[in-house]
Amino acid sequence: MKNKLLKFITCGSVDDGKSTLIGHMLYDAKLIFADQKRALELDSKVGSRDGKIDYSLLLDGLMAEREQGITIDVAYRYFSTERRSFIVADTPGHEEYTRNMAVGASFASLAVILTDASQGVLQQTRRHARICSLMGIRHFVFAVNKMDLVDYDRKRFKKIEREIKVLMAEFDYQTLQIIPVSATEGDNITRKSQRMMWYGEEPLLRYLEEVEVSEKGEKKGFSMPVQRVCRPNQNFRGFQGQISSGEIAVGEEVTVMPSREKAKVTGILQGDIAVEKSSCGHAVTIQLDTEIDISRGCVLEKDYKLSVGNMFAASILWMDDKSLVAGKNFWLKAGTQLISATVMNIKYKIDVNTGAEVYTDAIYKNEIAFCEISTGSSIVFDRFENNRDLGSLILIDRITNMTSACGTVIYPLERGENLTWHNMDITREMREVRLGQKAITIWMTGLSGAGKSTLANALEKRLFAMGKHTMLLDGDNVRMGLNKNLGFSEKDRIENIRRIAEASKLMNDAGLIVLTSFISPYRMERRNAKEIIGDSFVEVYVSTPLEECEKRDVKGLYREARMGRIANFTGISSRYEEPEQPDIVVDTSKHSLEECVEILLAGLEKYLGEC
Amino acid sequence: MNKDEKENRINHLDELEAEAIYIMREVAAECEKPVMLYSIGKDSSVMLHLAMKAFYPEKPPFPFLHVNTTWKFREMIEFRDETARKLGIEMLEYINEEGLRQGINPFDHGSAYTDIMKTQALKQALDKYGFTAAFGGGRRDEEKSRAKERIFSFRSESHAWDPKNQRPEMWQLFNTRIKQGESIRVFPLSNWTEKDIWQYIKRENIPIVSLYFAMPRPVVLRNGQLIMADDDRLKLREGEKIEMKSVRFRTLGCYPLTGAMESEAAALDEIIEETLSSVESERTSRIIDSDGGAASMEKRKREGYF
Numbered sequence: 001m002k003n004k005l006l007k008f009i010t011c012g013s014v015d016d017g018k019s020t021l022i023g024h025m026l027y028d029a030k031l032i033f034a035d036q037k038r039a040l041e042l043d044s045k046v047g048s049r050d051g052k053i054d055y056s057l058l059l060d061g062l063m064a065e066r067e068q069g070i071t072i073d074v075a076y077r078y079f080s081t082e083r084r085s086f087i088v089a090d091t092p093g094h095e096e097y098t099r100n101m102a103v104g105a106s107f108a109s110l111a112v113i114l115t116d117a118s119q120g121v122l123q124q125t126r127r128h129a130r131i132c133s134l135m136g137i138r139h140f141v142f143a144v145n146k147m148d149l150v151d152y153d154r155k156r157f158k159k160i161e162r163e164i165k166v167l168m169a170e171f172d173y174q175t176l177q178i179i180p181v182s183a184t185e186g187d188n189i190t191r192k193s194q195r196m197m198w199y200g201e202e203p204l205l206r207y208l209e210e211v212e213v214s215e216k217g218e219k220k221g222f223s224m225p226v227q228r229v230c231r232p233n234q235n236f237r238g239f240q241g242q243i244s245s246g247e248i249a250v251g252e253e254v255t256v257m258p259s260r261e262k263a264k265v266t267g268i269l270q271g272d273i274a275v276e277k278s279s280c281g282h283a284v285t286i287q288l289d290t291e292i293d294i295s296r297g298c299v300l301e302k303d304y305k306l307s308v309g310n311m312f313a314a315s316i317l318w319m320d321d322k323s324l325v326a327g328k329n330f331w332l333k334a335g336t337q338l339i340s341a342t343v344m345n346i347k348y349k350i351d352v353n354t355g356a357e358v359y360t361d362a363i364y365k366n367e368i369a370f371c372e373i374s375t376g377s378s379i380v381f382d383r384f385e386n387n388r389d390l391g392s393l394i395l396i397d398r399i400t401n402m403t404s405a406c407g408t409v410i411y412p413l414e415r416g417e418n419l420t421w422h423n424m425d426i427t428r429e430m431r432e433v434r435l436g437q438k439a440i441t442i443w444m445t446g447l448s449g450a451g452k453s454t455l456a457n458a459l460e461k462r463l464f465a466m467g468k469h470t471m472l473l474d475g476d477n478v479r480m481g482l483n484k485n486l487g488f489s490e491k492d493r494i495e496n497i498r499r500i501a502e503a504s505k506l507m508n509d510a511g512l513i514v515l516t517s518f519i520s521p522y523r524m525e526r527r528n529a530k531e532i533i534g535d536s537f538v539e540v541y542v543s544t545p546l547e548e549c550e551k552r553d554v555k556g557l558y559r560e561a562r563m564g565r566i567a568n569f570t571g572i573s574s575r576y577e578e579p580e581q582p583d584i585v586v587d588t589s590k591h592s593l594e595e596c597v598e599i600l601l602a603g604l605e606k607y608l609g610e611c
Numbered sequence: 612m613n614k615d616e617k618e619n620r621i622n623h624l625d626e627l628e629a630e631a632i633y634i635m636r637e638v639a640a641e642c643e644k645p646v647m648l649y650s651i652g653k654d655s656s657v658m659l660h661l662a663m664k665a666f667y668p669e670k671p672p673f674p675f676l677h678v679n680t681t682w683k684f685r686e687m688i689e690f691r692d693e694t695a696r697k698l699g700i701e702m703l704e705y706i707n708e709e710g711l712r713q714g715i716n717p718f719d720h721g722s723a724y725t726d727i728m729k730t731q732a733l734k735q736a737l738d739k740y741g742f743t744a745a746f747g748g749g750r751r752d753e754e755k756s757r758a759k760e761r762i763f764s765f766r767s768e769s770h771a772w773d774p775k776n777q778r779p780e781m782w783q784l785f786n787t788r789i790k791q792g793e794s795i796r797v798f799p800l801s802n803w804t805e806k807d808i809w810q811y812i813k814r815e816n817i818p819i820v821s822l823y824f825a826m827p828r829p830v831v832l833r834n835g836q837l838i839m840a841d842d843d844r845l846k847l848r849e850g851e852k853i854e855m856k857s858v859r860f861r862t863l864g865c866y867p868l869t870g871a872m873e874s875e876a877a878a879l880d881e882i883i884e885e886t887l888s889s890v891e892s893e894r895t896s897r898i899i900d901s902d903g904g905a906a907s908m909e910k911r912k913r914e915g916y917f
Contacts, residue, residue, distance in 0.1 A: 004623075005623050005626070073759045073774065073775075073777060074759065075758045075759050076751045076752075076758050076759075076801075076802070077752075077758065078751070078752045078802075078804045080806075085623060087802060099779045100777075100779070102779065102781070103761075103779050103780050103781060106780075106781040106782045107782075135781075227633070227636040227637060227640055228636050228639060228640040230666060230667075230668070230669050231669070232668050232669035232670070236668055238668075240636055240665075240666075241636075242629055242632075242633045242783075269667060269668075271628070271632070271664035271665075271667065272663065272664045272667035272668075279621070280621070281621040281625070281626060281629055282621065282625065282629055283628070283629040283632035283633055283636075283664075283665070285667070296640055319779055331788070333784050333786065334784075336637075336640070338641075388782060389782070389783065392781065392782045392784060393784070394781055394784045394786060396786050396788055401786070401788040401789060401790065402778065403778050403779045403780075403781070403786045406779065406781040406782075406784070
């Protein structure tokens with residue numbers, strides 16, 4: 001078998017057919033035993049599908065589930081085809097059982113999210129996609145199910161496909177596949193559907209057999225949380241744990257966190273076998289050359305920058321029936337550390353439907369919140385995106401012992417007073433002289449389709465040709481990197497602009513001429529940007545009128561917005577505030593591109609200075 | 612990929628092994644008084660082997676417990692005592708003496724026998740020693756209600772399982788906190804399949820009871836199952852006769868309740884081959900499972916069966 005084991009979950013709204021989908025897959029691929037098949041056929045006879053096989057009965061194993069015809073808890077199924085071994089966690093669709101869905105998601109590396117072709121993307125679809133993303137899933141398959149109920153209509157599928165792409169644009173993912181299926185009829189489950197010849201790609205099972213889910217191959221340093229100290233007699237002292245990242249060899253030096261003491265590895269046991277080196281995933285016992293104080297909860301590391309601190313920002317999923325208010329104290333488990341912790345501050349909760357940040361004082365069951373957590377003493381951790389073992393956490397109720405929340409560390413927090421601004425000996429002026437230019441930020445604002453990007457590009461080429469050192473910031477390079485965690489809510493848009501302004505300022509400080517091209521529709525946000533950037537801020541208003549922009553509609557966005565499919569679209573459903581005193585104005589509907597660039601260069605002359 | 616990297620790359624069995632060891636170490640580190648249930652079967656043998664590895668060079672820091680119904684195959688008991696002696700581990704045995712005195716047996720008492728000699732016996736044993744966490748060799752691929760159970764599964768003071776209200780279990784962060792009187796059942800082999808068990812037994816050369824291998828044994832055909840006449844407590848009914856047949860067992864339990872399968876597979880590879888091509892799940896040979904229909908296992912588990 002060439003492909004690695006695939007752990008995946010199925011999720012989606014109630015009655016989207018999750019259990020049926022997996023049941024049918026197992027049945028078709030001949031992956032159930034004869035006695036299970038007999039029982040299934042027998043159970044189906046008394047069921048509601050008129051004696052037709054009800055594939056969901058293969059998975060819904062609890063009495064209450066069979067009685068109510070719903071899935072309450074995650075069911076794990078194990079199967080292998082010739083190409084790959086699978087573990088699938090079939091998760092419940094009811095909102096009430098969201099936490100059980102999250103249990104499945106924390107276990108999986110890929111999610112198959114079902115949507116009902118007759119209903120499209122629902123709130124629960126959005127919730128599940130969001131939770132999958134929170135729990136660390138980076139590979140997604142959307143199975144658009146019940147295609148039989150919409151006559152296998154291609155247009156219907158394409159519409160839902162668009163909805164899904166809009167939804168997923170918010171998340172950080174590595175792969176996304178959207179497949180039209182019918183779980184009851186078996187279309188595109190194990191075999192290509194003859195009724196949807198318009199869908200040219202592989203059926204679901206084949207896709208799952210082939211999809212590559214290994215993590216991005218960057219080299220990481222070694223880290224291992226210590227689970228226990230093994231001391232059978234005077235002569236042996238070993239530290240037992242599972243390697244979280246990287247590799248380690250006998251003779252190498254490790255650092256013990258949080259004490260930062262160093263010691264050399266004198267022996268490694270993989271289980272009961274002595275080895276020279278070991279790597280990520282193995283359960284090992286490590287011996288060191290010096291007697292330093294190490295206990296459960298410490299982390300051994302090499303070439304790995306771990307955070308030690310008592311405060312961090314985390315995204316959490318609240319799972320308790322009782323609500324969460326700031327100031328509540330818990331047991332926090334992270335890695336192998338168990339420590340007293342307090343939720344200091346609930347920054348906001350996420351609206352599952354829109355992704356908007358909503359300010360609130362209390363968090364209720366199944367809500368996702370962003371908050372600040374402080375611990376009783378310093379702990380060792382990392383951001384979740386870097387290390388799942390050291391970046392994940394649970395909060396345990398001190399009285400009921402319930403696992404009240406699970407969460408991921410987004411970033412460490414340090415108290416402001418520890419930060420000082422470093423005065424640098426090499427100044428901006430010295431850099432400008434070296435580069436032979438004045439560093440300014442040319443801030444282009446205007447409607448979508450006004451021609452900002454085209455203009456910025458052409459201008460940058462001219463400046464470059466003139467020997468200037470420039471940098472262009474636009475939606476693409478900023479939204480995909482620096483600001484990829486930001487959505488399109490008002491608050492996120494403000495933060496988006498703030499970060500761009502800060503980045504521009506740093507580049508100006510480095511002596512560069514910066515060109516930015518963002519709609520930046522609000523006077524307020526442009527004023528903020530100007531405050532950050534200072535005197536180097538040059539505001540360029542690309543004043544192409546709305547009628548012209550809408551006529552051009554290069555990306556088809558105006559059309560979508562007019563049909564109400566895009567919320568908060570500037571000029572249509574959200575306002576654009578014209579600059580009151582722009583430094584330069586240019587209208588691309590009145591001049592050719594070359595003329596526009598000339599207008600800009602003329603206007604910029606006094607800012608660029610004589611060089 | 613060079614040779615070194617290949618050797619260090621973790622395969623499917625390594626991954627399962629590491630997961631089980633991680634779980635065992637967490638329990639040893641966090642739980643007050645753990646015990647490992649030992650049923651002498653293949654899954655228990657794998658679990659014991661993993662425990663020996665997990666704490667090496669230390670011995671497992673908890674005792675092992677066998678709940679003896681007094682109806683196990685004789686060979687199983689010999690194997691149990693030999694294993695404990697060879698490995699130098701503490702093996703506790705518990706028998707429900709009250710049930711024994713009342714003459715509770717699998718022939719006359721049906722499901723009451725399982726309840727009294729297994730379920731009640733287990734609860735008594737856990738209460739007697741005050742164990743707060745008990746490892747079991749259950750696997751999720753065995754049965755539908757098992758497929759729904761967490762790795763750390765909580766039991767009330769009366770050892771009852773509440774399947775509708777299981778504690779969430781995220782990533783590898785196990786919450787082991789319990790109140791006085793409550794306990795945890797821990798299933799480190801949750802994610803193993805029957806095939807994984809056999810392949811691991813082969814890879815690690817783990818000793819198992821020879822009942823798993825085919826050889827001529829005295830058997831009786833009863834209710835469609837081949838029952839081995841392991842001792843003279845098996846009374847023949849009208850029309851029954853003992854025959855010598857080449858048989859082996861896919862699972863092991865109490866001999867009057869364990870169906871044998873006709874087989875010539877006398878070596879590990881042959882058993883693996885037969886298992887992989889089998890069209891019936893392993894639980895069909897367990898007579899107690901069919902007693903009570905599809906939900907019988909969940910019912911027993913709610914009441915405290917492992």
